[in-house]
Amino acid sequence: MATYNVTGVGGTTGHPSNGRTPYLVENTIDVSAVNGDSGSAQNDVLKCIDVPAETLIMAAGVEVLTACSSSVVIDIGVTGSTAGFSDPDAYVDAYDATGAAYAPRDLNDAAPMLTIKTADTIDALMAGAASSVGKIRVWAVLCDISGIDESDNNTGTQHDTAV
């Protein structure tokens, strides 16, 4: 067993002043205006947030601005995916949307950080019942994790010399 220093040139220089930062995105949705003003049916999926390729979803959630119809619960996550924690209720699981408040994070799935390799969406699964009323704000904190230098610039010495 050995340790190799392949951190590259520059050494320890502290934090960059112009590094990438996470950013907040949101989408406010009038549930009553979905499907030609009919509202959502039970188990409809609302694609809410565009997530670009090579993104870290650091957090996501939903704020119910106007209460939905009786018995409506909302999942927030990535539908059509079951890889790891990436699933339809990754961030919010069966939140009672009949009152105006922020949904707590999903404790079962631990509201994970998800890495998205190809472009995807964060979705709201409108479960429990149909909803002819309601307004929700779906939000997410994203960070671009695409590489800027994906070639190996370490020297042979760095690869071959244990430290």
Place this chain on the structure above:
Amino acid sequence: MATYDLTKKTNASTGTQKVPSKEEIRLQNLENKVTSQSDKLDHIVKLLDELSAKKSTS
């Protein structure tokens, strides 16, 4: 059960939008102010040019 794509602006959604920081909002307001001042200056220059042209012909 159906799937609706509301990621873009529709009559039911604002669409996905980045929420700017307070600093970005201040910068945008500053840019708007500079643009406004620039437009006013352009208008003043135009008026002065017209005045100058009138004086030179009289």
